[in-house]
Amino acid sequence: MVPRPEEQPGLARVLLVEDDVLIRLLIADELREAGLAVIEAASADEALAYLGAGGHADLVFTDIEMPGTMNGLEMARHLKAWTPSLPLIFTSGKFMPQNVAGLGLFIAKPYSVDRAVQLVLEQLGA
Amino acid sequence: MSRKIVLVVEPEILIRHPLAEYLRECGLEVVEAANPDEARRIIMDGTKTVDIVLADVKSWGDSGFALASWIRTNSPQIEVALAGTLAKTVEKAGELCSEGTSLFKPYDHQLVHDHIRRLLAAKERRDGRT
Numbered sequence: 001m002v003p004r005p006e007e008q009p010g011l012a013r014v015l016l017v018e019d020d021v022l023i024r025l026l027i028a029d030e031l032r033e034a035g036l037a038v039i040e041a042a043s044a045d046e047a048l049a050y051l052g053a054g055g056h057a058d059l060v061f062t063d064i065e066m067p068g069t070m071n072g073l074e075m076a077r078h079l080k081a082w083t084p085s086l087p088l089i090f091t092s093g094k095f096m097p098q099n100v101a102g103l104g105l106f107i108a109k110p111y112s113v114d115r116a117v118q119l120v121l122e123q124l125g126a
Numbered sequence: 127m128s129r130k131i132v133l134v135v136e137p138e139i140l141i142r143h144p145l146a147e148y149l150r151e152c153g154l155e156v157v158e159a160a161n162p163d164e165a166r167r168i169i170m171d172g173t174k175t176v177d178i179v180l181a182d183v184k185s186w187g188d189s190g191f192a193l194a195s196w197i198r199t200n201s202p203q204i205e206v207a208l209a210g211t212l213a214k215t216v217e218k219a220g221e222l223c224s225e226g227t228s229l230f231k232p233y234d235h236q237l238v239h240d241h242i243r244r245l246l247a248a249k250e251r252r253d254g255r256t
Contacts, residue, residue: 021164022171025157039143042160046139053140 011037012124015057017047017075018091019066027061030117035126043068044075051079057086059123061116064092064099076103087123091116129155130246131174135165135181135193141233148235154242162193169201176204178245180238182231183210203253205245209233 014036018024021042028038039057041047045068051057060079064072073095076088080103088104097106105123107116132154136142139160146156157174159165162181169176179197181190194206209229229241 021159021167022173025168025174028158037147039139040146040158041139042164046160050139050143055140055143 011035012058012126013037013039013056014120014124015039015041015047015050015055015060015062017041017044017060017062017066017072019043019063023063026113027116030113031061031120034117034121036120036124044070044072047075048078051082059087059089059120061089061120062091064090064095073099073103076100089116089119089123129153130177131155131157132242133157133159133165133168133174133176133179135159135162135179135190137161137182141231145233145235145238149239149242152239162190162196165193166196169197169204176201177249178205178207178242180207180209180229180242183208205249207238207241207245209238 014031016024016028016031016038018027019042024040024042028040031038039050039055041050043066044062047060047062060076062072062075066072072090072092076090079086079088090100090104090106091109091111092106093109100106105119107119132149134142134146134149134156136145137160142158142160146158149156157168157176159168165179165181168174179193181193183190190208194208197204197206207229209231229238
């Protein structure tokens with residue numbers, strides 16, 4: 001189990017999966033500013049390690065192209081098998097919206113940080 | 127007064143995330159890096175003025191020792207705290223840290239916070255003299 005001193009009641013939790021640390025940092029900051037709790041993962045493997053250990057997320061915002069044993073789409077298929085209702089938002093500079101059809105929403109890179117945060121909030125019903 | 131910024135460098139998300147959240151709850155601004163390369167990018171980018179780096183001595187692909195040496199050369203104003211599991215490596219880590227002490231893993235979150243507070247206090251005293 002993931003140790004949970006970090007549980008903050010009432011805060012929706014976003015699992016942010018992005019291998020570019022500067023993009024991850026920027027988005028994580030803005031999501032926290034928007035009142036969300038953010039779990040930062042540098043790869044799909046890290047994200048699955050977190051969730052597999054009992055970590056909770058209300059939404060996953062993920063890049064598609066990442067180093068490691070799987071990309072964001074492959075990770076999403078695992079997540080959908082575990083939790084079909086988990087909202088997913090994908091981003092990529094190479095893949096297209098049709099690549100994520102049936103899995104979640106898509107926002108193309110480069111994207112506006114404000115737009116990304118707005119999309120997350122909309123999906124969370126915040 | 128702006129919040130102090132701690133850069134946590136740790137390859138294991140199950141260790142990094144709970145520690146980062148604990149330190150945030152203590153009022154620090156925390157930036158997370160999964161490896162030393164990410165840490166260097168954050169420091170070189172300069173968007174965040176990092177006060178303290180907390181790193182595992184054995185991180186992926188590069189060691190925390192190398193990161194500490196790089197910081198000493200390139201950003202000597204940043205304090206470094208290294209952590210390890212073996213007494214010998216922790217002792218060696220202490221030689222690279224300005225306060226001469228380092229941390230044992232697994233992390234005791236309270237001890238880490240106390241250590242960071244001591245480093246920040248020492249940094250402020252030193253900065254006040256210069």
